[in-house]
Amino acid sequence: MKVGFIGLGIMGSRMAANLLNNGYELSLYNRTPDKAEALLAQGATWCDSPEEVAKNVDVLITMLSTPEVLTSMAVATPESFVHSLKPGSIWVDCTTVDPKTSRMMAEVASARQIHFLDAPVAGSKIPAERGELLFLVGGEAEIVGRCAPLFEVMGRKTIHVGGNGMGTSLKMVINLLLGQAMAAFSEGMALGESLGIERDTLLDILLGSAVVPPFVAAKRDKITQNQFDPEFPLRWMHKDLHLAAETAFAQGVSMPLANAAKETYALAKQKGLGDNDFSAIYQFLHKREDVE
Numbered sequence: 001m002k003v004g005f006i007g008l009g010i011m012g013s014r015m016a017a018n019l020l021n022n023g024y025e026l027s028l029y030n031r032t033p034d035k036a037e038a039l040l041a042q043g044a045t046w047c048d049s050p051e052e053v054a055k056n057v058d059v060l061i062t063m064l065s066t067p068e069v070l071t072s073m074a075v076a077t078p079e080s081f082v083h084s085l086k087p088g089s090i091w092v093d094c095t096t097v098d099p100k101t102s103r104m105m106a107e108v109a110s111a112r113q114i115h116f117l118d119a120p121v122a123g124s125k126i127p128a129e130r131g132e133l134l135f136l137v138g139g140e141a142e143i144v145g146r147c148a149p150l151f152e153v154m155g156r157k158t159i160h161v162g163g164n165g166m167g168t169s170l171k172m173v174i175n176l177l178l179g180q181a182m183a184a185f186s187e188g189m190a191l192g193e194s195l196g197i198e199r200d201t202l203l204d205i206l207l208g209s210a211v212v213p214p215f216v217a218a219k220r221d222k223i224t225q226n227q228f229d230p231e232f233p234l235r236w237m238h239k240d241l242h243l244a245a246e247t248a249f250a251q252g253v254s255m256p257l258a259n260a261a262k263e264t265y266a267l268a269k270q271k272g273l274g275d276n277d278f279s280a281i282y283q284f285l286h287k288r289e290d291v292e
């Protein structure tokens with residue numbers, strides 16, 4: 001099976017490495033070619049454009065940043081890569097986008113006899129490296145089954161949520177909670193510390209307690225070392241909350257808390273924290289003067 005991979009950022013580069021390590025023949029493209037170097041040294045093949053990747057593969061995997069970037073590369077012009085995929089081939093999009101975008105991609109693909117799966121992932125840089133991601137998949141069961149061996153080398157579990165757009169629907173709900181939980185925790189820390197409770201005492205008591213979700217414990221070192229190297233960049237958390245807010249508007253669902261969280265991440269991004277890990281919302285809420 002020939003596999004193509006487009007988008008070699010924090011997540012894509014690690015997912016592609018796991019495919020290579022498990023013997024898949026891999027063709028690659030990334031806007032910034034340098035990021036492909038380690039993978040090329042491991043035996044992957046470089047292509048000069050997304051279209052060149054698409055035309056030679058049985059399965060194409062995309063791991064890009066936003067719906068806008070995905071749309072412009074995949075379908076926007078007659079040169080976009082969907083037109084280069086072979087009829088009968090499979091396109092698996094792992095980008096976190098909104099369900100509407102996934103369904104639009106599926107429609108364009110289907111008109112060209114290409115099978116489409118939306119397959120965003122839960123899990124960040126380290127799970128991606130270890131092949132321990134959780135795949136949330138929307139699309140036809142038979143196509144999900146054909147891709148199962150690929151999901152198995154990149155992830156620990158695959159959940160087939162339903163038809164196209166259902167993988168990205170579930171992912172949207174997960175990130176909505178993730179973003180709000182990190183912001184709520186940071187706010188609690190800011191208040192506790194302002195009242196004179198030692199930071200370590202707060203961390204010892206709150207992390208592992210029933211009121212804080214388990215993922216926050218993994219952010220402890222970033223908080224204590226004031227080092228927010230990105231695993232999941234803050235700008236993408238802002239993007240995901242925006243997509244959730246837009247989708248809720250279309251669904252007639254009210255999300256006052258999510259919108260407050262979204263604007264808090266927007267302010268942190270404006271202060272220059274967009275390329276940091278999303279847990280830098282702690283830094284933003286805790287000591288705003290640090291980020292002026």
Ligand SMILES: NC(=O)c1ccc[n+]([C@@H]2O[C@H](COP(=O)([O-])OP(=O)(O)OC[C@H]3O[C@@H](n4cnc5c(N)ncnc54)[C@H](OP(=O)(O)O)[C@@H]3O)[C@@H](O)[C@H]2O)c1
Nearest residue numbers: 007008009010011031032064065095096124125231232236
């Ligand atoms: N990091 C996480 O923990 C995590 C977890 C789950 C899901 N996600 C989602 O997975 C996706 C990728 O995340 P990531 O953390 O890997 O992000 P990233 O490191 O910023 O990588 C983004 C990728 O998109 C490409 N890209 C961005 N703008 C582009 C443009 N205008 N034209 C062409 N290519 C462009 C980048 O190319 P360059 O290399 O040239 O910039 C890179 O390959 C996002 O949708 C994110 O929300 C991330």
